[in-house]
Structure formats: structure tokens, C-alpha cells
Amino acid sequence: MAPELHHCSTAVWHEEPRRHSQHPQGAVLMTFGKYISRSVAIAALSTFACAGASAATINFDQDSSAATGSFSYDGQGGGLVGQGISFSFVSADTGTGSKVNCVNCALNFVTGDNISEGDSVGTNYAFGSGGSFTLTGEVVNGGSSIASGTLLDGEFTGTPNLTRASNRTGLFSAIGVNTVNDELASFFGIESGADFTFATTEFSFGELAFNGDNGFSGNVTAADLQTGTDVPEPQELAIFGLGLVLLVGGIAARRRSTDGDLIG
Numbered sequence: 001m002a003p004e005l006h007h008c009s010t011a012v013w014h015e016e017p018r019r020h021s022q023h024p025q026g027a028v029l030m031t032f033g034k035y036i037s038r039s040v041a042i043a044a045l046s047t048f049a050c051a052g053a054s055a056a057t058i059n060f061d062q063d064s065s066a067a068t069g070s071f072s073y074d075g076q077g078g079g080l081v082g083q084g085i086s087f088s089f090v091s092a093d094t095g096t097g098s099k100v101n102c103v104n105c106a107l108n109f110v111t112g113d114n115i116s117e118g119d120s121v122g123t124n125y126a127f128g129s130g131g132s133f134t135l136t137g138e139v140v141n142g143g144s145s146i147a148s149g150t151l152l153d154g155e156f157t158g159t160p161n162l163t164r165a166s167n168r169t170g171l172f173s174a175i176g177v178n179t180v181n182d183e184l185a186s187f188f189g190i191e192s193g194a195d196f197t198f199a200t201t202e203f204s205f206g207e208l209a210f211n212g213d214n215g216f217s218g219n220v221t222a223a224d225l226q227t228g229t230d231v232p233e234p235q236e237l238a239i240f241g242l243g244l245v246l247l248v249g250g251i252a253a254r255r256r257s258t259d260g261d262l263i264g
Helices: 038-051 182-187 234-263
Strands: 006-011 020-025 054-061 070-073 079-092 100-116 124-127 130-141 144-164 170-180 196-210 216-231
Touching (some): 079 124, 079 130, 079 216, 130 182
Antiparallel strands (some): 054 079, 054 216, 079 100, 124 144, 196 216
16 A cells, blocks of 8 residues: 655745645655565655755845835736835845845836726736846945845746725735846855745835826835745755665666566
């Protein structure tokens, strides 16, 4: 009988609701004589899939007292445009590095084309995926520059949306995929070239003004951006390798046994 497999869940990044994925996790390794159970090898691989990734999240925070940036939509079916959205600090939950300053850091983006327009308070403007977003600036730790230029670059996934909280205020939320500047990732102990996903990204805006086509413009009053990745840890990589060895070894043992039976 195959071992019963249980499941675990993980979650990731900022600027939208967090995304969840489930992975099977392992069982007990057993050997019987010269035979190796294939199901046990699969369980070892499953253990890696579940426990083999620890979330590493980078946070970009805005000083609300010095918030800058704007939003606009033309009302003609184009994308939502964000310009000059400021961020003042960068931190991570990796245990490496500390909260550092983000100097002249600004996010500029455009979503995919408009899907639907919210024509009253409490309704949403929905936009298509794709588009682009880029955060540029310089990250400084004390008097030392950690990274500069393009700090984050990516595109939207899902359906970015803007909710009209009132006739003058609202909230934009979105998710997407992105890359992070290698020097910045390294400062926080994250391997360069890692793939990131941003989630729970939220921008509040005020001084909203509408035109006759349901287009609008407004100023950013608060911004919060998180991007995260899953980082395999050394011990889990070892479990993954053990699973592969057991699986290959089990297949080889079965072949030898089958060959012996044929010869006999």
C-alpha cells in the first residue's frame, strides 16, 4: 500500500493578495533486504517539494509624510499609468542585511488595457495583465551604495484593479512577476538571478478627479510593495538528492531482480 501523503501550503509577495501553492510532503524511509521501495523515494522527493523552500521577501516602504506619485486613466480603454511613486526604505525578512535607505527611488508602471470601468463608489476599474513596471533609484547603507539604477523590473499578472473608496479616494492593488537587482538581492542573502513574484502591492490615492469619459487622475498618498521568492535550503537539497538516489537505486534493483528471474 502506498504511503499516505499530506499537504502543506506556502504564500508569497506585496501589492496584491498573496498567492498560495500546495506541495506534498514526505513519509518514512524504509528498506527491506536488497529491495528499495520506490514509494519511499517519491516520498523523499515530496519532502523536498514541501519543506525545501523558505520564502524570502523584500519590502519597499514609503515615507507617507513625503509621499509622491500619481495615477491616471484616460477613459479611452488604455492602461492605468503610475508615475513617480516614491519609496524611502528597503528591508527583507531573510535575517541578512538591515533596513536601508532608498534614495530617489521611484516606481513607474503601466497596466494592460482597461477591461471594465467603475462608475460609482465601491466599484472597480479592472485592467489587463502585461504592461510593465520599473523601480529605479539607489539603495544606501550608511554611507555605502549597495545598488543603483534599475532595482526592480517586471510585468503584471492577473487583473490589476482600482477600487473607488469614495468620489475622491481609492485603492489600487495588483500582482505580478519581476526580477530584482543582483547587488540588492545579494545584500539580503538571496541568490542572484532568482525569480520573484510581487503580491499585496497596494497604493492608496487621494484628490481623485474624473473626466466625462470615466477617466481620472489622482495623487498617491501611501504605497506598499513586497516581492518574494522561494529559496531552497542546503539540507532540503540533500533530501532531494537522496530521493533521486533511492528512486534510481530502486529501479536498478528491480531490473537486476527481473534479469535474474529470466536467467533462472
